Amino acid sequence: MNNDLTEKFAPGHSTCAGCGIPAIVRTVLGATSDPIVVVSVTGCLEVTSTLYPYSAWKVPFIHSAFENGGATAAGIATAVKALRKKNKIPDKKRVQVVVFAGDGGTYDIGLQSLSGALEREHDFLYVCYDNEAYMNTGGQRSGATPFGADTETTPAGKNSFGKTEKRKDLMSIVIAHHPRYAAQANVAFLPDLKMKAKRAFETEGPRFLLVLQPCTNLWKYPTSEYVRIGKLATETNFWPLWEYIDGRYKINWATEKPKLLEEFLKTQGRFKHLFKPGGEKVIVEMQKEVEENWKKLVNLAEI
Amino acid sequence: MILNTKIALTGGAAAAEALRQINPDVMPVYPITPQTPIIETFAKFVADGEADTEMIEVESEHSAMSAAIGASAAGVRAMTASSSQGIMLMAEMLPIASGMRLPILMFVSARAISAPINIHCDHQDVMAVRDAGWIQLFCENAQEVYDNAFIALKLAESVRLPAMVIMDGFITSHSVENLEILEKSAARNFIGEYEPKNFLLDFENPKTFGPVSLPNSYFEFKRRQVEAMDKVIGKYLEICGNYKEICGREYNLFEAYKLDDAEKAIVVAGSTAGTAKVAVDELREQGEKVGLLKMKLFRPFPYAAVGEALKNVKKIAVLDRTVSFGSDAPLFSEIKNSLYQIPDTKYQIQSCIYGLGGREIFKEDIRKIFQDDWNGKEIKYIGLK
Numbered sequence A: 001m002n003n004d005l006t007e008k009f010a011p012g013h014s015t016c017a018g019c020g021i022p023a024i025v026r027t028v029l030g031a032t033s034d035p036i037v038v039v040s041v042t043g044c045l046e047v048t049s050t051l052y053p054y055s056a057w058k059v060p061f062i063h064s065a066f067e068n069g070g071a072t073a074a075g076i077a078t079a080v081k082a083l084r085k086k087n088k089i090p091d092k093k094r095v096q097v098v099v100f101a102g103d104g105g106t107y108d109i110g111l112q113s114l115s116g117a118l119e120r121e122h123d124f125l126y127v128c129y130d131n132e133a134y135m136n137t138g139g140q141r142s143g144a145t146p147f148g149a150d151t152e153t154t155p156a157g158k159n160s161f162g163k164t165e166k167r168k169d170l171m172s173i174v175i176a177h178h179p180r181y182a183a184q185a186n187v188a189f190l191p192d193l194k195m196k197a198k199r200a201f202e203t204e205g206p207r208f209l210l211v212l213q214p215c216t217n218l219w220k221y222p223t224s225e226y227v228r229i230g231k232l233a234t235e236t237n238f239w240p241l242w243e244y245i246d247g248r249y250k251i252n253w254a255t256e257k258p259k260l261l262e263e264f265l266k267t268q269g270r271f272k273h274l275f276k277p278g279g280e281k282v283i284v285e286m287q288k289e290v291e292e293n294w295k296k297l298v299n300l301a302e303i
Numbered sequence B: 001m002i003l004n005t006k007i008a009l010t011g012g013a014a015a016a017e018a019l020r021q022i023n024p025d026v027m028p029v030y031p032i033t034p035q036t037p038i039i040e041t042f043a044k045f046v047a048d049g050e051a052d053t054e055m056i057e058v059e060s061e062h063s064a065m066s067a068a069i070g071a072s073a074a075g076v077r078a079m080t081a082s083s084s085q086g087i088m089l090m091a092e093m094l095p096i097a098s099g100m101r102l103p104i105l106m107f108v109s110a111r112a113i114s115a116p117i118n119i120h121c122d123h124q125d126v127m128a129v130r131d132a133g134w135i136q137l138f139c140e141n142a143q144e145v146y147d148n149a150f151i152a153l154k155l156a157e158s159v160r161l162p163a164m165v166i167m168d169g170f171i172t173s174h175s176v177e178n179l180e181i182l183e184k185s186a187a188r189n190f191i192g193e194y195e196p197k198n199f200l201l202d203f204e205n206p207k208t209f210g211p212v213s214l215p216n217s218y219f220e221f222k223r224r225q226v227e228a229m230d231k232v233i234g235k236y237l238e239i240c241g242n243y244k245e246i247c248g249r250e251y252n253l254f255e256a257y258k259l260d261d262a263e264k265a266i267v268v269a270g271s272t273a274g275t276a277k278v279a280v281d282e283l284r285e286q287g288e289k290v291g292l293l294k295m296k297l298f299r300p301f302p303y304a305a306v307g308e309a310l311k312n313v314k315k316i317a318v319l320d321r322t323v324s325f326g327s328d329a330p331l332f333s334e335i336k337n338s339l340y341q342i343p344d345t346k347y348q349i350q351s352c353i354y355g356l357g358g359r360e361i362f363k364e365d366i367r368k369i370f371q372d373d374w375n376g377k378e379i380k381y382i383g384l385k
Helices: A021-029 A044-049 A069-085 A103-108 A111-119 A170-175 A190-202 A216-220 A223-235 A261-265 A269-275 A280-302 B011-022 B036-047 B061-074 B084-092 B094-099 B124-128 B142-159 B184-191 B218-230 B232-247 B272-285 B303-310 B330-340 B363-371
Strands: A036-040 A061-063 A096-102 A124-130 A181-186 A206-212 A242-245 A248-251 B005-010 B026-029 B054-057 B079-082 B105-110 B135-138 B163-168 B176-181 B254-257 B264-269 B290-295 B297-299 B315-320 B348-354 B380-382
Touching (some): A021 A096, A021 A124, A036 A069, A069 A124, A069 B061, A103 A124, A111 A170, A111 B061, A181 A190, A190 A242, A216 A223, A261 A269, A261 A280, B005 B011, B026 B061, B079 B084, B084 B124, B105 B142, B142 B184, B218 B232, B254 B272, B254 B303, B290 B303, B315 B330
Parallel strands (some): A036 A061, A036 A096, B264 B290, B264 B315
Antiparallel strands (some): A181 A242, B005 B176, B135 B297, B254 B290
16 A cells, blocks of 8 residues: 555554545544644544554554543643643654544534633644444444434334434534634545644644545445545535634535536435435425535625 | 641642652643542642643543543643532543553542432442452541652552542532642652653654554453552552651551551541541550551552451441442451451451431540441441431
């Protein structure tokens, strides 16, 4: 494998075929030459990269629990400050503390810890790889699961069309903490992700990246398709690419004629029940939500 | 030459004073009664430049322990303080701190746990986490809080296990008592510079902390943790010996008070030992052969030494400031275990539960325990209405 790509995260991990998490990790970590400490919370990345006595991490790595990515990063970033005072870390040497956490560990159980760390303005980058459900435990709905999705705990059935609630607007929650930098990205758009990671590393204070990570197990599509499906998420405006820089919103990708959400939905087993009789209403509602969210974003970006 | 200073402080302020001299690198803190005076007093020291600790005012005790774990793993001295619901909330993180072999120091101002909510002293919080892999040291008074801070820190770092220094909420944490404090240089020399063995910020030798361990390795991790705990008693005695040289006070696994020829003894941990000593003194004056065993090191529990100290006592009452639903109270259970190791002893042992939720216990209650006729068949609830 390419030496540059594997400089910080080795190929010997055990993520599923067609999983984009390693591409997210490598793209983000590849965007800086500063020394890095990686924090991960319990989840897909942590279990597939640290099976004792092996570790895929070529940079310092710590995992301690599920709901504490923000607090763990806070402890490390503060230890860096303490050591700097004692001249044990040179003044000019920047140390990057980077958290990688899934949507369960970020939107749900780890939200308080993230909120505290953002509010206290620690110097850290938090990257949420969002596969839209609890995938390490086998596909249960999370606060990131979209309306209408079939999951193990919100199964579609005779009386159910899947998840009945909308996805949590995590970016707005994060931005309410006035971070130095926040951006929404997508593993299917790696140059965009790299640009955002680079900008994040060049910024000091709390920074946040929300990266869409199509999951073959939950979303149910052939493993070779993750890039194509990821692209559709953005091309339909289901997952716009945008940034929040110093209080300003910037859209990174837009088209005159976005594809219909159906194009994205029909590629995945988790939405296949919506294409049976009775599902049309749900798709109409989902399309409406996508359009409303896009309008809101465009308005913010114009301010 | 010992150049100690006498001052009057609350137990909480004594903890903060020890922290001022230790000058930890990182302290994640979260308020909870009756612990808060510790972190407030210390925050003022930092504000006045008397310590240069980096404090993190986290948003929960779970995050306090998580941040302490992050900082300690990073390679610095990390400390915190908590009580009651705070200990319960961080309960998930306590075995992680010990499992990762991080020498974090935590002061506990022991308090009852909900429900119903109660802010006053008992030992239910620390007893609920007695199997979390932490060293636990009980304190009788402000002096012991101060002294145990240094002993526990040195001990934790020498065996790479976290340690709790436990004081009685309000009774010790908020009462002003006279104590002697060390000269700052003596205190600093005693603890020395912290040199972590393995640490996260060692960029030349990157390490993975907190990996996944399957049935082929997990058991061995836990066994090694037991081995580390097994070293504690020996190290503790060695450190107490060294500490005596700078403070002049004797520290041991427990305090045996007038126990040598005692026919009746009380075993207790925490501030009630002070009350019990007065009762023992009075009964001794009346010619009764009574004594006291005051627990200090509770985890690891010094079974052999406790059994040896109690082997000639005929009647033993064990006072627990906690309750263990459906089981023996924790200290009582440990004392029974200690005596079980000693062959051919004939004793009566009585479990007494007292002081839950801050219910007072008086000298007269203790005298009564010594004087009452009991057979140990039923738990006695001291002071229960």
